[in-house]
Amino acid sequence: MRKAWPKMMSVLLLSLMVFLAGCNFSGNTSSEPEKKDDGEKGTEETETPKESVLNLSLDNDIPDLNQVKTTDAISFGILNNVMEGLYRLDENNEPTPAMAESVQESEDGLTYTFTLKDGVKWSNGDPVTANDFKYSWLRAMHPDTSGSYAFIISDFVKGGAAFAAGEADAEAVGIEVKDDKTLVVTLEQPTPFFLGLTAFATYFPLNEKFVTEKGDDFALNQDSILYNGPYVISKYDQAAGVTLTKNPEYWDKDNVAIETVNMKVVKETSTALNLYEAGELDKVYLASADVNTYKDSEDFATETEFRTYFIQFNLGKAPFDNENIRKALQLAYDPSVLTSVILNNGSAPAYGLVPENMAGVDGKLYGELEGAQLKQDIELAKELWAKGVEELGGEVPQIELLTSDDTISKDSGTFLQSEFKKNLGVDVTLVTQPYSGRLDTMRAGDYQMVINRWGADYNDPMTFIELWENPSNPHFRGNWLNEEFNNLVIAAKSESDDQVRMDNLMKAEKILLEEDAVLGPLYYDGLSYLQKPHVKGIVTHPYGASPDLKWATIE
Template sequence: MKKNKWLASLSFILILTVVLTGCNFSGGNTNSPSTGTDTNDTNAAPPAAAQTLNVYVENEMKDLNQLSASDDISWTILNNVGEGLYRLDKDNNPVEALAQGVSISDDKLTYTFTLRDGLKWSNGTPITAADFKYAWLAEMNAETSKNGYAFIMTDYITGGEEYASGKGSADQVGIQAKDDKTLVVQLKKPTPYFLRLTTMSVFFPLNEEFVKSKGAGYGLDPQSVLYQGPFVLTKFDPASGATLEKNKDYWDAANVHLDSVNVRVIKEQSTALNAYKAGDLDRVLLSATDVDSNKDNAEFSQLINFRTTYLQFNLKADGVSNVNIRKALELAYDTSSLADNVLKNGAKGAVGMVPEMMSGDGEKTFRELQGDLFKVDAAQAKTYWEQGVKELGKTPKLTLLVADDSETRDVATFLQSEFKTNLGIDVAIDTKTVKARNELMDNSNYQFGITAWGADYDDAMTYLDLWSNHSPYRGNYESKQYDELIASAKSETDDKKRTDLLLQAEKLLVQTDVVTAPIYHRGVAQLIKPDVEGLIYHPYANPVEFKYVTKK
């Protein structure tokens, strides 16, 4: 995720390594539970058991205010007590939610959304197009938006950047509430993934009168929030957990089968695993050490997240400024071996920057269209290394900068060993706190480092436009060809041509210039109770859906 273009990615990832990464089960429907029986009828069937889901997260629940929430735990709660124009389905496609449809102009710049009839907030107030306009303008306004995600609107909506910077007025922003049910949005450029963006909690509506009535207290407790999603929040303690109950006023309440969801805060993985074994949790995340002993369990499964961990080379640094040195390093490690033998958590060895399953041309994924951009090749790696040393006139001394979490340290140790085995070189490892690592990279004070990026939306652009900003954190990459590919893709209205431009950009980034060397895509290993169906995990944006869950 972006947040001043990289910081949110980090917080997103560190927190979503947590636990609410659900499961892509496609659950069948069941009838809503009975509300009771006649106690005088001795032959009456007993009441249906309550449909309650029990899950957990590994960190505190920070925020209920969508204008300040930026972590995945908060987004999970907001996604299930709220809703936008569209919601992701079990296949990660946007489907109509509060909107009953959209009309898109031929030039793909004007979106006219029509809201459903009878939409209501949890206090009975009608939901209108004006609620979306108010919320979106508040997200762009530096005085009200504190989550770092204003860019997700200002990058796309006309007049947004000017309004956010104080150089334009709200009236000049391309958002118009024509009437209570009609919202018109004007985009700067064709954005094929715009409907996917509207599924994010930052695009949810807000009731202006209610928000202003709560003032600084908005979002601090269940009573200071209005709900328009499948559930309402009845209990909330940031340190211990939350309780969600079915929202009877939700427009699609008939298709919500859970009565309640209990979300506990459990920081120790061993404690969570014990709670799962005792039947107190319906799902648990496994550590790498627990995978081997559970992989034959029928309740075991693995998932991929749209998050890529990679080597970022500093193109201005000694040694790695040489492209042949970078190519040698990229071909000197086996990403599959890392995923299968070290991480063991469902991670997938990377063969490109863009993860598997990310959308491509509508028929094939981006990864299927591109294929593998590199794979381990010790002989070729040595050839590149020798050529690089010859061009530099010396053998460079290399230091790998890494953050101090256990997974990154394990990855760094693996890479160090691979470089020794396949290139015969000793690479030093410099371990810093996340903050210190970021500062060194921001100041261009590194050779190469391990970092990561999590997708904001299901499109390759969420990765590839990062290296058009020429920042030290992105390796000081300067390429007119790359910039032109990205700029052309952003303005291209033909989807096939646009995809081809992005394929060229990834190849230039990873294979030709080797600005980055992808390592792996985040994985999740889990156990989930067999009576739970329809717990859907999205590999980007709002991560987990409780709406479709049924307990057998």
């Protein structure tokens, strides 16, 4: 395994979130009462100075702030600013000590001994201890409490997979608390990017006493979360947004400049743009129709993300249990038209699942290798559609495409609806739901096909491809299982030869896309935005969670 990762040592770093990956941020103009040095509210409410307030927006509702359960970019992005792991990604995407003061790595690369900083505290004043990490990591893997991200720990920590499967007890897991400040972690195999992994949300600590007291109410509102990051949540409404205020107990509070961050849910990009123009937003992401208007503005800039949008077919629902129907729809649209005409925001057409600019092998990017490639072929699509309909007895049931209810998702859905009608004569009904509602519908398996997305947790193709290797919720991944695919992913995880490992991942991607037609690639995410010139230091990581507001300032 050591040979499998060396060229990624400086870039294979994990961040929190999701970005994920595509969150926009706005806020309101209401002010928060100032706090005294002792953290209590003053007897008189006074306005926070304008230069200490940052107004941002979220492009959809907030699904779940339970760090063990959540899977989406919006929730990860918020958690990344109110929580902190042993390490945090810095402004240059490098892992830097956070809760940890130092770490010692064994010569064989299997054992990490973390020493926590002096004086790190929870927002209630309790000390953050090594046991808070052990408790949290075990909770994230335990079959009774785990979520979809259990693998991000269990795949790497010794004994984690057996524990997550209910086949071993906690004592068999390679997490040891030497004392309140010393945590010893033993891995299954050398993992040079492990320090970056500890910056990911699932690796954040949890205070066992607090979680136990809250029970089923844990993480349901701002008072049922205990914070150890730069900010705390002072207001929380799943559908409306959050207000963050500076955490007076944070170890590095002197380097956090912004006192208050308002993050309001604004699903329509046109509404967000109007708020920006009115001075009520400090940053706004642009719809394609607005890019040409603003591209020469001093406020204009672009971001790139390792995030792929795709159609996901549900093989558990007719007619998508038919391979020819899936393959016909894969080939019946042109992603380049979607990116250049509909989106026009810097996104690139996707012909595979893995973003082309991710790390490959031997100094090459993944896009320079021979990965999966799907290109529009209308004539073949028509042949496959006719064959699929014949196999279904000559009649196709009504087809629905599920999307989130934000502007970009709806525009993408309308584009596909038009392409399927024009090129195949197929009528597709669009079903739009709030972001969290779409996720719930997918988890329940109650969809035929859906516009889905995934943002990289770290800079390697594995972060995309392993999602379909025995997923914890098969409904969420289209109810597709393939033994050959699973074996290739498993082999890649333990392979020490870089080229062989990458070959296995590329073969797995081709099975997923070209052979079994589980997905239809749409685009690799690019974002155009406006940001007020006086706002500096908002960090967007190309993978993991964004934004990172610790270093933000207002001049």
